[in-house]
Amino acid sequence: MIRILQKLQIDKSNTLTLFTPEDIKAYFRTMDVAGRGTIDMDQYINSFPAFGIECVNFRPEGYDTNKISMDTFMLELTRALFSKKK
Secondary structure, eight states, X not given: OHXXXXXXXXXXXXXXGGOOHHXXXXXXXXXXXXXXXXXXXXXXXXXXXXXXXXXXXXXOTTGGGTOEEHHHHHHHHHHHHHHHHO
């Protein structure tokens, strides 16, 4: 436990260390309560602040049908987290 806290202290500027792919998938599943495998654009846009992200791609794959898949959500969130690091 101490090692984990020390690592977090060292990497505290690195947002990615705080969220694993499993964390992101779990968050997606909380929004996809019907289990369809997609969320709508409102859910997609409103989820980014929970990860500390202010800049959102408003035209991700699936935006035109209002169905954002978990893969797209993970891709866009990861891109946003990496661009935030810079």
